Amino acid sequence: MSSPCHLPARAQSYVALDFETTGVVKGYPSLPWQLGAVTLTRGTLDLGGPRFDTYLRVPADYPFSCHAPGEHRANRGAIAVAPAFAEVWPQLHQCLASAIPVAHNTATERNLLLRFAPMTHYPYWVDTLPLARAAYPGLSSYALEALIPYLGLQARLEALVPARAPHDAYYDAVACALLLEHLLALPAWGALTVADIACAG
Helix, strand or coil, X not given: CCCCCCCEXXXXXXXXXXXXXXXXXXXXXXXXXXXXXXXXXXXXXXXCCCCEEEECCCCCCCCCCCCCCCCCXXXXXXXXXXXXXXXXXXXXXXXXHCCEEEECCCHHHHHHHHHHCCCCCCCEEXXXXXXXXXXXXXXXXCCHHHHHHHCCCHHHHHHHCCCXXXXXXXXXXXXXXXXXXXXXXXXXXXXXXXXXXXXXX
C-alpha cells in the first residue's frame, strides 16, 4: 500500500481488529484463540466488506491464564478444532495490505502479528485509545465498554452484534470500528490526515 500519510483520514479504508488470547502462563507463550475484524470504508463501518469472526486453534491441553477474559471456558472444544492462525492469516493479510489496521490499545494486536508474521510490516497503525483520550479528556475510563455507552453508541453496537459482550473479539472489533467512525465524524477532525491520527508501524 502506498503511503497515505498526507491523505485525509476520513477518506481512507481501515480494518479494526481484536484478538483474545490465552494470557500469560509461566512456560507457555500467550496464544490467540479468537479473532474479530471489520472494515471501515472512507471512515465508515462497512459490514459488507471483509470481516472475520472466528476462533483460532489452541490445543485442548494448552493452559489459559485464570485472568484471561472472554468465553473460552465454555468453548474449549470448538477452540481445539478451530482453524490455525496460519490458515486464517493469508486472507487477513490481504485485507490489511489494502487498509490501515486499527485496534483499541494496539499492543496486543501488533505484537501478535509481529510474532506470527515477523516479515510483515504495516507502515501505519491507528490506536483508538489515545485518540479517545485526546478527544474526551478527563474521563474516568477509556475502556471500550465505558466509551461506547458514554458516546451513545451502545444501542447500535448491540444491534450489530446481538448476544455478544465485551471481550468477545468480534464484539470488540465492531466497538473499536464504531469508536473510530465516531471520532472521524467529529467536526474538528475533518481536516486531519492519516499522519495526524496514526502511529508508525
